Amino acid sequence: MAVEPFDVVDLIRAKRDHGELSTPQIDWLIDAYTRGYVADEQMAAMAMAIFLNGMERREIKDLTLAMIASGETMNFDGLGKVTTDKHSTGGVGDKITLPLAPLVASFGVAVPQLSGRGLGHTGGTLDKLESIPGWQASISNERMQAILRDVGAVVCAAGSGLAPADGKLYALRDITGTVECIPLIASSIMSKKIAEGTGALVLDVKFGSGAFIKDQAVSRRLAETMVQLGADAGVATTALLTDMSVPLGLTIGNALEVRESVEVLAGGGPADIVELTVALAREMLALAGLPDADVEGHVANGRAMDSWRAMIAAQGGDPDGALPVAPETHVVTAPRSGVLATQEALPFGIAAWRLGAGRARKQDPVIHSAGIELHAKPGDAVVEGQPLFTLHAEQAERFERALESLEGAWSIADTAAARGPLVADRITAG
Secondary structure (H helix, E strand, C coil), X not given: CXXXXXXXXXXXXXXXXXXXXXXHHHHHHHHHHHCCCCCHHHHHHHHHHHHHHCCCHHHHHHHHHHHHHCCECCCCHHHCCCEEEEEECCCCCCCCHHHHHHHHHCCCCEEEEEECCCECCECCHHHHHCCCCCCCCCCCHHHHHHHHHHXXXXXXXXXXXXXXXXXXXXXXXXXXXXXXXXXXXXXXXXHHHHHCCCCEEEEEEEXXXXXXXXXXXXXXXXXXHHHHHHHHCCCEEEEEEEECCCCCCCEECHHHHHHHHHHHHCCCCCHHHHHHHHHHHXXXXXXXXXXXXXXXXXXXXXXXXXXXXXXXXXXXXXXXXXXXXCCEEEEEECXXXXXXXXXXHHHHHHHHHHHHXXXXXXXXXXXXXXXXXXXXXXXXXXXXXXXXXXXXXXXXXXXXXXXXHCCCCEEEECCCCCCCCCEEEEEECC
């Protein structure tokens, strides 16, 4: 039996006492954890030490590279196309991937979008697309390459072979109170994205009540860390810092969000969804060598919609198929006239989850028809009795708990406070 080069307890003590771990120590730690030599309780102690004491930039880079090395990597060099990808840190009503991937692909750029499922109040892109009849999230690598060649955009489930150390560590962080930690978040996201083999990456890093990280300054630090990790790994990376204080768009929930995404591709849709889709598309196309791409033009002339239809059909979906509709609805109306002053993202996300749009555990099913339709956004004038939002559910019994979570989440006043810009800043490698 081979002698291990390090003792994990020594490494935990070093990080507990504000020390730095060397590159060989980090490489060994991640490898030993992946193969089961380092136990979960030991890695939990290490995660808490990192959470409390942080990591230097070099340590975060080493951690990211070690997690990439724990599994396989993908390669798109044979496509004959430039590849570019987008990652969002998640939020309420964030359906941007749906219109964005086909829009960027309509310019001849390949968009390999390996996505995930929702957990808690944040929705998952795969859950949304599975609202479409016949659409399949799981496809082989060979099929993925073929679709990227022929269509240009793929949104699918990541294989378990990519950065398996991250999958194992992520599950541990989830149950040990160590999720909100910049070194661990940054290395988790970037290890998967770099392992995916994309040539360029745009990050949508959110702040505000419905975001993973509420504080804008902390979100900025996360964005800066991830952009630098991308640059260190040779992946052209930029980030947009975006506001998630208010739900994005006018729908929250899987089938409802698909419908809204199609409206955007048809040239309509809510202004905030259009603004963020266009901003991210410009970033992705600029990194792909097309800084002057006419993004709005490809929506107006139908090319983005053609790309969407081809993308959905290539994964077995029917782009003309009827989306599921909830049998039960409950409308909340304005108690008085005035201006919709507040609409907090997090409670609306929790309400949609309680209606069945999300899951509490990874194995839970989602109800694709469930969710919330918003009829007004902050700053809009409303009159007494006007619908403010509609709850959609399979069972009317779900409405009570959903409404409980919305108590105090919205308000009507004589005036609304001015909101900051949706895109607060753009971050590039220093």
